[in-house]
Amino acid sequence: MADDEQRPAALTGALRSLGHTVTSAMQRLGYATRFLLMLLRWSGQSFRRLHLTIREIYFSGFQSLLIIMVSGLFIGMVLGMQGYDTLQRYGSAEALGVLVALSLVRELGPVVAALLFASRAGSSITAEIGLMKTTEQLMAMDMMAVNPIARVVAPRFWGGVLSMPLLAALFSATGVFGGYLIGVVFIGVDNGAFWSQMQASVDFRYDVWSGIVKSFVFGIAVSLIAVFEGYDAVPTAEGVSSSIKSTVVKSALAILALDFILTSFMFREAG
């Protein structure tokens, strides 16, 4: 008897929580869209008072340089070693340059740089804005008739968007150098063939340029997620920590999903 009463209750409870999850997710998506429009509307100030944006480029771009370049170097060196191991079986070790450059410029450069950027700069942007909200600094700005979106959020967003393509290009460039270091300097692949085959296969418009476009799109996605999660954080210590977590998780998912979509657009004809 008791069992019969409990089952419908459990069922409706599950349905109710499912409905709640879906509605609140939709609500947050709508809020994020409205937030993006507000952000774009108030972006003028971050370019008129350029030093606000430059400060953010320093914090999210310049300070990520070291991790980006070191990771790029190591990824390039690993690609050089693994690629050589496979290619020399087919007697085409000279194609190592092509392999390293294409995989970095098309995929690894933009994607890995964006993942690193999300965890290095995105999380700190979320933490900063979330903490400002928790300590009621954003509200205080509003009181003083300073728009917090124009003063705090937009410069951080544009700082991230502008830094990302440069960081991805640096990642690819150091990666190619890492591949060169392992392939040519240590293993002894022919220097001329390494570069000339690379140049023959890497096209500026199709490969390099689409990599830059990709990293620009990733920059928009990561920066938007970072500032939104911070701005929308529950103003408690726990709330800020959970929004930092969801910045990293959502950025990673957004980067990988967008990468799939962009790749299928860009390389469908060329492949």
Added chain:
Amino acid sequence: MNRKTLDLWVGCFVALGIAAILFLALKVGNLSAANFAETYQVTAKFANIGGLKVRAPVKSAGVVVGRVSEIHFDSQTYEAVTVLTLDGRYHFPKDTFALILTAGLLGEQYVGLDPGGDEKMLVAGDTIAKTQSAVVLEKLISQFMFNKASEGPGNN
């Protein structure tokens, strides 16, 4: 940190980033070689293009003189129509011969141009009349086998 130092570091960062893009464009990619300043387009019809792809190089005497910019099928003549974008610096006679060749044994396919002896030159919109299709390995093998079979055992 004061504004001047900040500007300095951001300036360094931007310069490094632009240098990286230039490095990718010039040293890794082939921006300097791939973009022909002036181009003209000619069409060539082939009975079979094999594995030719859009963006494949067009070579004459081994030098890249253009790219294949479009491939489609002509349902009237049942031929493959390729549009070749050629470098404006190079001109070829009207009776130039277009062949589909393969780089190496299993390499990519490209269009080779063998210049003829005509006085008139190809201009934009012209069609190359004389073409030779791609060599399809299966056809070659079956031809060879039929030849062998028709020779018969007694003729050897």
